[in-house]
Each structure stands twice: as C-alpha cells, then as structure tokens.
Amino acid sequence: MRISIQKLFMAVVMSLSFTTITYAQTVNEAGEKLNEGIKNLKAKNYDQAIVSLESCVEICDMVGPDAFDVRSSAVAKIPIAYFKSAVAVYKSKDYPAAIEKFKKSAEIAKKYDNAKLEKNSAKNVPALYNSLSNASIKRKDFDKALSLLDEAIAYKPTYLKGYLGKARVYKELGKTAELEANIAKILEIKSDSKTAITARELAGNYFLNKGVKAIGNKNYAAALPLLEKSKQYKNPDVNTYYYYAIVYNGLKKFDKALEVTKAAVTKGGSEKVIANVYFEQGNALAGLNKKTEACEAYTKALNGPNAEAANFQMKEVLKCK
Numbered sequence: 001m002r003i004s005i006q007k008l009f010m011a012v013v014m015s016l017s018f019t020t021i022t023y024a025q026t027v028n029e030a031g032e033k034l035n036e037g038i039k040n041l042k043a044k045n046y047d048q049a050i051v052s053l054e055s056c057v058e059i060c061d062m063v064g065p066d067a068f069d070v071r072s073s074a075v076a077k078i079p080i081a082y083f084k085s086a087v088a089v090y091k092s093k094d095y096p097a098a099i100e101k102f103k104k105s106a107e108i109a110k111k112y113d114n115a116k117l118e119k120n121s122a123k124n125v126p127a128l129y130n131s132l133s134n135a136s137i138k139r140k141d142f143d144k145a146l147s148l149l150d151e152a153i154a155y156k157p158t159y160l161k162g163y164l165g166k167a168r169v170y171k172e173l174g175k176t177a178e179l180e181a182n183i184a185k186i187l188e189i190k191s192d193s194k195t196a197i198t199a200r201e202l203a204g205n206y207f208l209n210k211g212v213k214a215i216g217n218k219n220y221a222a223a224l225p226l227l228e229k230s231k232q233y234k235n236p237d238v239n240t241y242y243y244y245a246i247v248y249n250g251l252k253k254f255d256k257a258l259e260v261t262k263a264a265v266t267k268g269g270s271e272k273v274i275a276n277v278y279f280e281q282g283n284a285l286a287g288l289n290k291k292t293e294a295c296e297a298y299t300k301a302l303n304g305p306n307a308e309a310a311n312f313q314m315k316e317v318l319k320c321k
Contacts, residue, residue, distance in 0.1 A: 030059040030070045037077060046085035053078045079105070079114040083121055090124070099128045103155075126152035126159040133165050142169050160186050160195040167199060171206050179206060183233070204234030212243060220250035238269035238277065245280035254287035275304020282310060286318060295320035 033056035040049035053074045060071035086101035102124040109118035129152035136145035146169055152162040163182040170179040186199045211226030224247050230240065241264030248257035261281035265274065282297035295318055301310040314320040 026059060026063050027067055027070070030056050030063065030067055030074075033059060034070055034074050037074065037081070041077060041081055041084075044084070044088070046081050046088060049081040050078065050085065053081060075112050079109040079112050079117045082108045083117050086121065086124070090128075095128050095132055099125055102128070122156070126156045126162060129155070130159075130161050130165055133169075137165075137169060137172070142173060145169050158189050160189060160193060163189075164195055164199055164202070167202060171202065176206075179203065200233045204230045204232075206230075207233070208240060208243070211247075215243060215246055215250075218250065220247045223247045224251070238264045238267040238273055241267065242273065242277050242280065245277065245284065249280055249283045249287065252287065254284045257281075257284035258288065272304045275301045276306060279304065279306040279310050282313060286313065291318050291320075294318055 033052050037049045037052035037056060040046070040052060056074040057071055057078070060067035060074070082101075082105040086098060086105045089101050090098040102121045106118050106121035106125070109115075109121055129148045133145040133148040133152070136142070136148060146166060149162045149165045149169070152159050152165075156162075163185045167179050167182040167186075170176075170182065180203065183199045183203045186193075186196050190196060207226050207230035211223045211230060214220070214223035214226060223243070227240065227244055227247065230236075236244070241260045244260040245257045245264065248254070248260065257280060261277050261284060264277040268274075269277075278297045279301035282294045282301060285291075285294035285297055295314055298310040298314045298318075298320070301307065304310075
C-alpha cells in the first residue's frame with residue numbers, strides 16, 4: 001500500500017511539533033522548580049528548598065545541554081540549602097541530628113565542588129562530637145564520652161581535640177598508658193599547636209600530682225620517677241623543684257636536694273613557697289653537716305608554713321646562734 005508524500009510530511013511535522021512542545025514544557029518545569037527552591041530558601045524552608053532544587057536538577061539532566069543554565073543555578077544553591085538546614089538544626093540544639101546534617105552537607109558540597117561549604121560543614125562534625133563528649137564527661141559517663149570521641153576521630157583522624165578529650169577521660173580513669181598514647185598522637189600530628197601545649201600541661205600535671213601523692217605517703221622511691229616523668233612534658237616550676245627537694249632529702253640524696261633548692265629560688269614564687277624551699281634547703285645542708293649554712297637557710301623559712309619545724313631544727317637540733 002502506497003503512502004502519499006503529503007501524508008508522510010504531515011506526520012513528521014506533527015511529531016516534531018509534539019517533541020518541541022514537550023521539551024518546552026520540561027524546561028519550564030525545571031525553571032519552576034528552581035524558582036520554587038529559591039523561594040523556599042528565602043523563607044528559610046531549607047528542606048523544602050532541597051527537594052525543589054534537586055528535582056530541578058533531575059529534570060535538567062533529562063533535558064540535556066539546553067537546560068545547562070537552569071541546572072547551574074540550582075547546583076549552586078543546593079549546597080547552601082543543605083548547609084543552612086544543618087545550621088538550623090544545630091541552633092535548635094539537637095546536636096546528634098546536627099552531626100548527621102553536617103555530614104550530609106559536606107558530602108553534597110563535595111559533590112557539587114563547593115570547597116568552602118565542604119570545609120565549613122566537615123569541621124562542625126568532630127566539634128559536635130567533642131561537645132557531646134564533654135557533656136558525658138560531666139555526667140561521669142566515660143564510656144559514652146570515649147565512644148563519641150572515637151567517632152570524631154574516625155571522621156577526622158587528625159582531630160587534635162579528640163585525642164585531648166580521650167586523654168582527659170583516661171586521666172579521670174587513672175589509665176596512664178592510654179593517656180600517654182593519646183598525648184603522643186597529638187604531638188605526632190602537630191607538636192607546636194595550642195592543643196599540644198595543653199596536652200603537655202595535662203600530662204605533666206598528671207604525673208606531678210601522682211608524685212605529690214606518693215610524697216604524701218612518704219614513698220619517695222616511687223615519687224622520683226613520677227616527677228621525672230612530669231618533667232618530660234612540662235618545664236619544672238618552683239613548686240616542682242620543691243617536691244624534688246623533699247624527695248631527695250627523703251632519699252638522703254642531700255647534694256641533689258641542695259641543687260634543686262638553688263634552682264627553685266631562681267624561679268621565684270610566693271613568699272610562702274620560697275620559705276618552703278629554704279626549709280628543704282636547710283634539711284639538705286644539715287644532712288651534709290653544713291651547720292652554719294643550714295641555720296641561715298632555716299632562718300629564711302621562718303616566715304612560711306614550716307616555721308615551727310624550722311625553729312625546732314635551729315634551737316633543738318643544730319643549736320644555731
């Protein structure tokens with residue numbers, strides 16, 4: 001059966017017209033979704049904006065290159081919508097939900113090559129885990145705190161505050177090896193950071209306090225390595241030298257005790273602390289049978305907490321003039 005040329009031509013024309021109408025409608029739909037998304041962004045309806053803008057991109061992808069401009073506009077706004085949605089949840093103080101929102105925001109920003117929003121989103125994730133862990137520490141829920149900090153570190157392995165938080169938990173738990181491992185990780189990642197300074201201070205004070213406790217129990221042999229450990233992390237101050245002097249005198253290492261008391265005086269400090277140092281200096285000098293110098297040292301201790309003991313040594317033991 002023969003089809004006339006005229007009928008064939010009319011069929012082709014009708015087909016092309018239908019395609020053109022459909023195409024125009026599809027582009028218009030994409031534009032409508034874009035406008036809808038922009039409107040929702042301005043109204044702070046961020047989740048609705050995300051739905052509209054992503055729908056716009058889907059339509060544009062079906063249309064192809066001719067919808068490039070519309071698609072570009074939508075793509076530029078999608079990361080913004082995700083980020084603002086995360087911020088809104090954060091401001092509502094729903095931190096667990098905010099963490100997931102910021103994770104998604106970082107993911108979307110990376111997908112659409114928005115480096116700034118990717119960075120801003122990503123940095124909030126470990127910070128929020130850290131905030132939640134601090135709340136757990138206050139409640140003495142140390143297992144939960146460690147779990148949250150582990151999640152922060154899993155998300156960002158170089159997150160220094162995560163390791164510092166874990167060190168603080170292990171300090172509370174008295175787990176020395178674990179504390180030191182986390183301090184070491186901080187120093188390995190960035191030894192000159194503010195967090196590293198705080199970490200050294202934390203570790204130094206941890207061992208110093210354990211040393212002071214041992215001194216209180218007159219366990220001088222145990223106290224000495226603890227003081228030495230403290231010195232590995234922080235420079236000794238006048239108080240640390242004072243504790244060294246007590247330990248060395250307790251161990252009858254009078255030369256060492258005299259040495260650290262002289263170093264302590266150069267550090268300076270309150271009148272009471274310096275008086276304590278001179279009392280230990282007097283003990284060291286007395287142990288070295290340097291009576292005259294010991295008397296002078298004890299005299300300088302008379303305005304401090306050990307005044308009574310110093311006076312006893314001067315009058316009853318050394319018979320100072």
